[in-house]
Amino acid sequence: MKKGRASKAAAIATILFCLLLLWFHTMSLSSTSRINNITATTTTVFPTKISREKTRVAMQTVKSQNSQPMPRAQQEQLPLTSQISCNRTYLRYDLCSIDGPTVLDPTTSTFFMVAPTSTVQVEKIKPYPRKYEDYIMAQIKELSLTSGPPSPPCKIQHDAPALVFSAGGYTGNFFHDFNDGFLPLFITASSIFPNRDFIMVVSQARDWWPSKYADLLKVFSEHPIVTLEKDSATHCFPSATLGLMSHGFMTIDQTLIPSSKTLMHFRHLLEKAYDGSRSLVSSPHHCPNSLSRPRLILVSRRHNVARTIMNQEEVIQVMKEIGFDVIVFEPRRDTSLDESYALINSSHAMVGVHGAGLTHALFLRPRSVFIQVVPIGVDWAADVFFGRVARGLNLEYIEYKIGVEESSLVKKYGKDNMLLKDPYALQKKGWPIEIMDIYLKEQNVKLDLLKFRKSLEGAYHMAKKFMHRAR
Numbered sequence: 303m304k305k306g307r308a309s310k311a312a313a314i315a316t317i318l319f320c321l322l323l324l325w326f327h328t329m330s331l332s333s334t335s336r337i338n339n340i341t342a343t344t345t346t347v348f349p350t351k352i353s354r355e356k357t358r359v360a361m362q363t364v365k366s367q368n369s370q371p372m373p374r375a376q377q378e379q380l381p382l383t384s385q386i387s388c389n390r391t392y393l394r395y396d397l398c399s400i401d402g403p404t405v406l407d408p409t410t411s412t413f414f415m416v417a418p419t420s421t422v423q424v425e426k427i428k429p430y431p432r433k434y435e436d437y438i439m440a441q442i443k444e445l446s447l448t449s450g451p452p453s454p455p456c457k458i459q460h461d462a463p464a465l466v467f468s469a470g471g472y473t474g475n476f477f478h479d480f481n482d483g484f485l486p487l488f489i490t491a492s493s494i495f496p497n498r499d500f501i502m503v504v505s506q507a508r509d510w511w512p513s514k515y516a517d518l519l520k521v522f523s524e525h526p527i528v529t530l531e532k533d534s535a536t537h538c539f540p541s542a543t544l545g546l547m548s549h550g551f552m553t554i555d556q557t558l559i560p561s562s563k564t565l566m567h568f569r570h571l572l573e574k575a576y577d578g579s580r581s582l583v584s585s586p587h588h589c590p591n592s593l594s595r596p597r598l599i600l601v602s603r604r605h606n607v608a609r610t611i612m613n614q615e616e617v618i619q620v621m622k623e624i625g626f627d628v629i630v631f632e633p634r635r636d637t638s639l640d641e642s643y644a645l646i647n648s649s650h651a652m653v654g655v656h657g658a659g660l661t662h663a664l665f666l667r668p669r670s671v672f673i674q675v676v677p678i679g680v681d682w683a684a685d686v687f688f689g690r691v692a693r694g695l696n697l698e699y700i701e702y703k704i705g706v707e708e709s710s711l712v713k714k715y716g717k718d719n720m721l722l723k724d725p726y727a728l729q730k731k732g733w734p735i736e737i738m739d740i741y742l743k744e745q746n747v748k749l750d751l752l753k754f755r756k757s758l759e760g761a762y763h764m765a766k767k768f769m770h771r772a773r
C-alpha cells in the first residue's frame with residue numbers, strides 16, 4: 303500500500319534470521335525438555351454447600367475464619383485446596399497458576415496468593431512461548447507467584463480469572479504477533495477457559511500494541527486488558543493462569559486442544575474481529591474489471607532490506623496479462639488490520655516472497671490461491687511458517703522455489719558456490735550467523751518470467767474457479 307521504513311525492514315530481517323537460527327536450537331533441544339515439578343499445597347476445609355466462587359470471596363474478606371475450627375456437622379466436606387503450581391515439562395512454554403484468589407501488584411509484577419499458607423512458596427515465570435530460545439527469553443520480563451508475605455489490599459476487584467502473558471520479545475513483527483501471540487493465546491484460551499470469561503493481563507506491551515490489535519483482543523475477552531507496566535493499582539482475581547501454550551510454529555494441533563479446534567477456527571475468530579460491516583474497502587463488485595478478473599494481492603517487500611522482487615514491475619505486467627486484477631500490498635506496522643483483512647478476504651490469490659508479510663495469508667478465504675516465492679536456503683522456514691498456514695486453511699498453495707539463476711547471490715558468489723549449489727549440506731553442519739545473513743539479508747530475487755508465468759497461469763485457473771464458487 304504505502305512505503306515501508308528501512309529501519310523496520312532491518313528489524314524484520316534480523317528477526318527472521320534469528321528464527322531460522324533457533325530452529326537448530328529447537329532441533330537439538332527437543333530430546334531434553336526440562337522437568338521441574340514443584341507444587342505446594344495448602345488445604346482449607348469449607349462447608350460443601352457453599353460454592354467454590356463464593357468460598358473464595360469469603361476467604362478474601364474474612365480470612366480469620368479459616369483458622370476457626372468448623373462445627374462438627376459441617377465437617378463432611380470437600381477439602382478446598384488452593385495452590386500455586388507450575389508445569390515446566392513442556393518444550394515451548396511454562397504454565398503456572400494460582401487456583402484460588404490472588405492479588406496482583408503491578409509494581410512488583412507479583413501475584414500474591416490470598417489464602418494463608420504454612421510454608422512460603424515462590425515461583426517465577428516468563429510467560430512467552432519460546433522457552434527454548436535463550437536469546438529472546440532474556441528479554442522477557444519475569445513474573446512472580448507467591449504464597450507469602452500476605453497479599454497487599456485489593457484496589458480493583460475482578461470477578462473473572464486472569465490470563466497473563468508477555469507481548470514483548472519479538473512482538474512487533476507481524477509474523478511473531480501471531481506465531482508467538484495470538485495463536486498461542488487462542489490455544490490457551492480454548493484449553494483453559496473454554497466458554498469462560500477471562501481477563502488478559504499483558505506485560506511488556508508496546509504503546510501501539512493494544513490499539514493495533516484492539517478488535518482482535520476484544521473477541522477473546524470483552525474486558526479491557528490490564529497492562530502491567532502502565533498500572534500501579536492492585537488487581538484481584540478469583541484465580542490466575544500465567545503463560546501461553548504453543549503447539550509449534552503456526553500450528554494448532556487439534557489432538558491437543560478441547561473441541562478439536564484448528565486453524566480454521568482461528569480464522570473464524572479473525573472474521574469476527576474484522577467484521578466487514580465497518581470497513582470502507584471496496585469489495586470486488588465495486589471495481590468494473592473485477593467482475594471477471596480474479597483479484598491478486600502482491601505482498602511487496604520493496605522497502606525491506608532484502609528478499610525483494612528486483613523485477614517487480616515486469617512481474618506485475620505478466621500478472622495483468624494473464625488476467626489478474628493486481629493490487630500491490632506493502633503492509634506497515636500502522637496499516638489498519640480492518641482494511642488489510644477486508645482487502646485480502648475479498649481477494650482470490652496472494653503472492654509474495656518468504657517474509658513476515660505472508661502472515662497475511664491467515665486473512666485469505668479457504669480455497670483461495672497462495673504462492674510463496676522461496677529464495678535459496680529458506681526452504682524449511684518457508685514450509686513451517688507459511689506452508690502450514692496454507693494447509694491449515696485449505697488454500698490452493700504453490701511453493702515457487704527459485705532457481706539459482708533467479709537469486710541475486712549468483713552475481714556475488716558465483717553459481718558454483720556451495721551456498722547456492724547445496725544450502726542443505728551447509729545446514730547440516732549448522733549455519734553460522736554470517737551464512738544465515740547471506741540468505742536472509744543479502745538475497746533478492748529476479749524472477750524468471752517464463753518460468754514464473756507458468757505458476758501464475760496455474761494460479762489463475764484456480765483463482766478463477768474459486769471466484770465462481772465464491773460468488
Ligand SMILES: *[C@@H]1O[C@H](CO)[C@@H](O)[C@H](O)[C@H]1NC(C)=O
Nearest residue numbers: 337338339340341389390391
Ligand atoms: C509431580 O509431582 C507429583 C507429586 O509428587 C507426581 O505425582 C507427579 O508425577 C510429578 N510430575 C512430574 C511431571 O514429575
Ligand SMILES: *[C@@H]1O[C@H](CO)[C@@H](O)[C@H](O)[C@H]1NC(C)=O
Nearest residue numbers: 339340341387388389390391
Ligand atoms: C504437566 O503437563 C503434562 C502434560 O499435560 C502432564 O502430563 C503432567 O502431569 C503435568 N505435570 C504437572 C506437574 O502438573
Ligand SMILES: *[C@@H]1O[C@H](CO)[C@@H](O)[C@H](O)[C@H]1NC(C)=O
Nearest residue numbers: 573576577578643644647648
Ligand atoms: C469475508 O468474505 C466473506 C465471503 O465473501 C464475507 O461474507 C465476509 O463478510 C467477509 N468479511 C469481512 C470482514 O470483510
